[in-house]
Amino acid sequence: MTADLIIRNARPFGGPVxxxxxxxxxxxxxxxxxxxxxxxxAGHIALPGFVEAHTHLDKTLxxxxxxxxxxxxxxxxxxxxxxxxxRELGIDARRQSARQIMQTLAFGVLSIRxxxxxxxxxxxANIEGVLETREALGDLVDVQIVAFPQSGMLPRAGTLELMDxxxxxxxxxxxxxxxxxxxxxxxxxxxTIFALADRHGKPVDIxxxxxxxxxxxxxxxxxxxxxxxxxQGRVMVSHAYCLGTLDxxxxxxxxxxxxxxxxxxxxxxxxxxxALPLRLMRRSGLTVASGSDGIQGxxxxxxxxxxxxxxxxxxxxxxxxxxxxxxxxxRICTFGGAEGIGLGGYGLCEGCFADLVLVPARTLxxxxxxxxxxxxxxxxxxxxxxxGEPAGDLPTIE
Amino acid sequence: MTADLIIRNARPFGGPVxxxxxxxxxxxxxxxxxxxxxxxxAGHIALPGFVEAHTHLDKTLxxxxxxxxxxxxxxxxxxxxxxxxxRELGIDARRQSARQIMQTLAFGVLSIRxxxxxxxxxxxANIEGVLETREALGDLVDVQIVAFPQSGMLPRAGTLELMDxxxxxxxxxxxxxxxxxxxxxxxxxxxTIFALADRHGKPVDIxxxxxxxxxxxxxxxxxxxxxxxxxQGRVMVSHAYCLGTLDxxxxxxxxxxxxxxxxxxxxxxxxxxxALPLRLMRRSGLTVASGSDGIQGxxxxxxxxxxxxxxxxxxxxxxxxxxxxxxxxxRICTFGGAEGIGLGGYGLCEGCFADLVLVPARTLxxxxxxxxxxxxxxxxxxxxxxxGEPAGDLPTIE
Numbered sequence: 121m122t123a124d125l126i127i128r129n130a131r132p133f134g135g136p137v138x139x140x141x142x143x144x145x146x147x148x149x150x151x152x153x154x155x156x157x158x159x160x161x162a163g164h165i166a167l168p169g170f171v172e173a174h175t176h177l178d179k180t181l182x183x184x185x186x187x188x189x190x191x192x193x194x195x196x197x198x199x200x201x202x203x204x205x206x207r208e209l210g211i212d213a214r215r216q217s218a219r220q221i222m223q224t225l226a227f228g229v230l231s232i233r234x235x236x237x238x239x240x241x242x243x244x245a246n247i248e249g250v251l252e253t254r255e256a257l258g259d260l261v262d263v264q265i266v267a268f269p270q271s272g273m274l275p276r277a278g279t280l281e282l283m284d285x286x287x288x289x290x291x292x293x294x295x296x297x298x299x300x301x302x303x304x305x306x307x308x309x310x311x312t313i314f315a316l317a318d319r320h321g322k323p324v325d326i327x328x329x330x331x332x333x334x335x336x337x338x339x340x341x342x343x344x345x346x347x348x349x350x351x352q353g354r355v356m357v358s359h360a361y362c363l364g365t366l367d368x369x370x371x372x373x374x375x376x377x378x379x380x381x382x383x384x385x386x387x388x389x390x391x392x393x394x395a396l397p398l399r400l401m402r403r404s405g406l407t408v409a410s411g412s413d414g415i416q417g418x419x420x421x422x423x424x425x426x427x428x429x430x431x432x433x434x435x436x437x438x439x440x441x442x443x444x445x446x447x448x449x450x451r452i453c454t455f456g457g458a459e460g461i462g463l464g465g466y467g468l469c470e471g472c473f474a475d476l477v478l479v480p481a482r483t484l485x486x487x488x489x490x491x492x493x494x495x496x497x498x499x500x501x502x503x504x505x506x507x508g509e510p511a512g513d514l515p516t517i518e
Numbered sequence: 519m520t521a522d523l524i525i526r527n528a529r530p531f532g533g534p535v536x537x538x539x540x541x542x543x544x545x546x547x548x549x550x551x552x553x554x555x556x557x558x559x560a561g562h563i564a565l566p567g568f569v570e571a572h573t574h575l576d577k578t579l580x581x582x583x584x585x586x587x588x589x590x591x592x593x594x595x596x597x598x599x600x601x602x603x604x605r606e607l608g609i610d611a612r613r614q615s616a617r618q619i620m621q622t623l624a625f626g627v628l629s630i631r632x633x634x635x636x637x638x639x640x641x642x643a644n645i646e647g648v649l650e651t652r653e654a655l656g657d658l659v660d661v662q663i664v665a666f667p668q669s670g671m672l673p674r675a676g677t678l679e680l681m682d683x684x685x686x687x688x689x690x691x692x693x694x695x696x697x698x699x700x701x702x703x704x705x706x707x708x709x710t711i712f713a714l715a716d717r718h719g720k721p722v723d724i725x726x727x728x729x730x731x732x733x734x735x736x737x738x739x740x741x742x743x744x745x746x747x748x749x750q751g752r753v754m755v756s757h758a759y760c761l762g763t764l765d766x767x768x769x770x771x772x773x774x775x776x777x778x779x780x781x782x783x784x785x786x787x788x789x790x791x792x793a794l795p796l797r798l799m800r801r802s803g804l805t806v807a808s809g810s811d812g813i814q815g816x817x818x819x820x821x822x823x824x825x826x827x828x829x830x831x832x833x834x835x836x837x838x839x840x841x842x843x844x845x846x847x848x849r850i851c852t853f854g855g856a857e858g859i860g861l862g863g864y865g866l867c868e869g870c871f872a873d874l875v876l877v878p879a880r881t882l883x884x885x886x887x888x889x890x891x892x893x894x895x896x897x898x899x900x901x902x903x904x905x906g907e908p909a910g911d912l913p914t915i916e
Contacts, residue, residue, distance in 0.1 A: 188841050188881070188883070190842075191839065392835060393837075421888070432820065436788075437789045437790060438790060439790030441819060442587050444588075483584050485584075490820075
């Protein structure tokens with residue numbers, strides 16, 4: 121049982137200074153805590169734990185030898201290199217997922233949705249590895265596992281059966297992948313993954329890099345299937361680059377359709393991919409989440425998994441400099457992500473889980489712009505990182 | 519007189535381990551050093567000091583109160599907000615330039631070209647302020663000062679005379695600004711600044727944000743004037759966004775013309791501005807430099823001035839992930855910048871100034887991808903930053 125906790129002088133979401141009262145891992149009214157431990161937040165910004173809505177925990181190379189990247193430029197080059205690397209480098213999904221989780225814990229990432237590869241070479245071994253990590257680190261972070269057919273599903277016989285096995289084994293979400301450019305049959309791919317979702321009673325999350333009108337057509341197919349199966353609020357489209365390149369009226373029409381079916385969009389704000397129209401998406405009531413995508417992997421060597429830095433990427437990619445815009449991208453990386461991946465009890469209000477991060481900054485906009493480190497991270501009312509350093513008995517990762 | 523210095527086990531530009539020998543502030547042959555101090559670089563990557571080829575030292579708000587940005591979206595909104603801020607916030611160019619220089623020294627930035635505002639409100643006070651800083655910190659960093667008519671020159675009577683005064687007072691370079699969208703007369707603006715350069719015998723550096731074909735036309739005018747006045751190797755175009763949006767053949771033609779007149783291009787790799795075709799520019803023999811632009815100012819709250827992080831921005835904006843590409847962007851932020859701003863004695867060879875930074879990384883690509891801190895910085899053979907911390911007697915900045 122964790123002792124009651126009072127956090128003095130925090131500024132929830134950059135607002136006025138307040139004290140936060142925590143009992144049994146949740147925020148409560150002031151008069152409900154007794155004999156509490158107190159910590160002084162010294163006016164730091166209190167944000168609910170960052171939500172990493174899209175990463176690949178099983179494939180980071182954190183802590184491994186430097187991978188010399190000589191991979192060709194196409195998506196298929198990268199998929200092939202990625203599959204070879206899993207075999208040749210011996211990437212251990214259990215160990216690597218734990219390393220990434222512990223690294224991002226220090227940034228205040230307390231909820232993670234990870235796509236995890238399922239293919240005919242590794243089978244569901246990566247799913248099993250990340251499940252082990254989730255079990256081991258469940259006190260520190262929530263992990264959702266997407267069964268992800270990275271190497272393609274329809275073109276590679278046996279993958280569908282493995283997807284089914286992954287979902288039975290404990291994967292939480294059905295993953296899809298470019299229905300046209302990789303799967304070569306958008307209707308059949310989407311029919312197949314939505315049928316899987318329906319049969320298992322699980323949500324859907326689709327990697328959609330398809331460009332322009334091809335991507336728009338795929339979005340329409342996704343909207344139709346979400347409506348037909350009443351999966352409102354349980355479908356996410358990851359990347360959705362097409363939204364960044366369509367003409368304005370088509371863009372707005374699609375965004376409205378997505379919002380109507382409560383289909384969330386996840387964008388990483390990639391500097392080299394089309395910029396999504398963030399302001400329009402948010403003002404249209406679309407749920408927008410964000411993520412790091414793969415960090416330090418064979419696709420790209422970049423990334424540290426800091427979702428506050430990710431908020432900055434989103435703002436910079438959209439040419440935002442105003443404080444109000446910077447506050448809004450902070451919302452995407454917290455509340456937007458929580459809604460997008462369907463977290464319960466999320467927030468800074470009474471009754472919510474006391475999962476939070478204290479960021480040393482004068483304003484929320486400054487926190488986004490300069491992404492200061494030295495944060496304090498609290499999980500279910502327990503201080504797990506203090507001023508950037510592990511606190512208490514955190515597990516050691518090999 | 520600094521003692522001779524031997525740096526053991528450094529890896530120049532990520533190559534094999536070598537020892538570097540330094541006497542009188544320059545690299546020399548092994549047998550020329552005597553009774554030297556030795557330091558062990560422990561296999562860290564040795565890079566020549568980073569070159570910040572484009573910033574605004576006089577306008578950073580580092581160390582000042584948080585500036586709540588409510589500025590409108592146009593360039594003119596920003597110019598106006600910027601001019602008001604100088605007056606209302608009392609930005610002290612001398613103090614602020616010193617703060618930025620000391621901050622970026624820890625990253626290994628040892629050469630800086632700064633645009634410095636000249637306008638009818640502040641006159642040449644900012645030039646004088648940065649000149650004072652340059653004098654005070656000359657042992658630590660080279661500073662080039664561009665007299666920059668941020669608020670416009672032709673439309674604001676008296677500015678041209680102030681530009682002339684700035685150049686007489688010590689500014690090194692004639693700055694230009696969007697000849698069409700701000701100056702409203704591309705030919706007369708460029709004729710005027712090239713005439714100033716010719717009369718003072720000084721180089722030219724032109725902010726060129728003009729888009730598409732308008733920008734291309736301005737580039738042609740710049741090429742013509744560079745040729746006519748034999749200013750090859752002494753002209754830089756900053757930003758040159760138009761190169762990122764023209765069709766391929768026009769793009770290639772302009773790049774060839776710029777390369778032929780040895781006109782350098784400076785790009786910051788902004789995530790929200792058009793991406794310049796870096797590979798084509800480099801392969802065409804164009805000199806490409808990079809910079810941070812304004813950091814933590816009224817235009818944008820972002821930036822720390824780390825030119826290694828800037829190399830990463832360039833790579834990410836261009837969708838680069840290969841080690842070879844990452845090594846090339848490191849060249850842009852070192853040798854490219856040095857050539858672009860015309861530094862003598864730059865490099866890691868015998869005879870060059872011993873201005874270098876040791877970056878703790880396994881490969882140069884890793885240094886770019888993950889931009890590790892804890893660097894050691896050596897200026898003219900003197901250790902000024904050790905493992906990220908100031909070393910020796912560095913001046914205190916208020």
